[in-house]
Amino acid sequence: MLERPLWAPDEIDIERPSVARMYDFFLGGSHNFAADRQLAQQALQVFPDAPYVVRANRAFLRRAVTLLCELGIDQFLDLGSGIPTVGNVHEVAHAANPEARIVYVDSDPVAAAHSQAILRDDERVRVLHADLRAPAPVLLGAAAEGHLDFSRPVGVLLVSVLPFIPDSDDPAGLVAAYREATVPGSYLAISHGTNEYQPETVGEVEGVYTKASQPGVFRSRDEILALLPGYELLPPGLVDAIRWRPDPNDDRPDPLGGDVARYSLLAAVGRRG
Template identity: 50%
Template sequence: MALPSWAPAEIDLSKPSAARVYDYYLGGSHNFEVDRNQADEAIRQWPDLPKIMQENRGVLRRAVRYCVSNGIRQFLDIGSGIPTVGNVHEVAQRADPRCRTAYVDVDSIAVAHSRAMLADNRLTTVVQADMRYPDQILHDPDVRRLIDFDEPVAVLMLAVLHFVSDEDDPQDITRYYRDALVPGSMLAISHATFEGQPERALAHSELYRRTGTPMWWRSKAEILGMFGDFELVEPGLVWFGQWRPDPEDEVDTDPQRATGYAGVGVKR
């Protein structure tokens, strides 16, 4: 098949991509049949999935606004995925045009399209890197050109840490990033959990093994540990929709429907 202009030539269309599947859930157009087939199968198993992904996207928007309202003007978005409406730099620069954003993703499709879309935005950069190797990201010249780690930074790890295996130790990985930040910095995390719907979580895990990016569903206690000694802001670590919802948001408080936790911590 003829590839669109945003797709790198080396793309492998034999397997679905987690980033492209997520794009499809959000109503994006940067996905292929192999991705849509997996997403549709997942939705048949779990009809609420598009809503869940949109709730996670809502966490991103609200967390970015919260960070800007508390004086942060630079963002490091790790596991940024494929850009869709309401991305970090759009939300941040709407609040303050001086805000700077460094996007990081391991997926070549996500990086290629991000670079094409943001080519004319001098307050953003896009880096292809693996979050499991913090040194590479924190010392990347493009990241350093844009982000001053002597000033507060908001590090966003939204819907990405559940793709890090227990063997790779996500708590140790987040500690490395936390240690690189000065007081006043913030860490935003959203993470899938099995606690609300364990049977569906197991079936969903089987699907994601096909993408080459399997998922690890974790407990609230495990996710809390990723914040280390950062102080969680109100309302703490809660279901996606419960994290500082906007007045017009419909908040589902049924714990049997919960699929993920979200929170923001600040370094004191």
């Protein structure tokens, strides 16, 4: 008989690998099933650096949220927030500003249910089980009862989620819809896997992800930049994630020796003008 722990909502098919639960597995989390682990292992066969890449992605997320707090942002819309793990956006933001408000949005039932379970008593955080490809209900849910105030600047986070939005779903149009919902002085933080360095290898990863809940695509630097009109990128622009404002206090050696090709992950933070 297959395992079905308490945190697994009845609606989910635990035999269908989920991109959220595979990511949780790469991070060393426990909210994943055998089918997720099997497909994640297939991805590791072709891309063994995945566990390092996801950690570098989380480190970028932490640095980006910390910077936005320093810039005065006190409300965040985290689209494709994932299954809670260490260093969640609300923890990073609340360390800087205990009043900060956060809305987590994820289409994965486990991500949404687990977030709701651990945050139900925290009035500063709202969890929406929703698909970011429908911006109107997401924005309505985020703004309901004045939780996020869209008349003031908001930090929109699209961290390693746009790879799961194929071109046929118009990712640039979606980024624009969220941008247009925010006022000038708002920010966007984005990271995205790239095919710039190892096109064949990441092509094989894409092949593995065709068997997951959602296909995943790596994009070129120009394709990622094309998702970001209307945002003025803060220095150093769209760069390898490990080179985006590295923490000067972090003196741990880079596990991949600083080899940006092995990460194949780009990141940026932009300000809406």
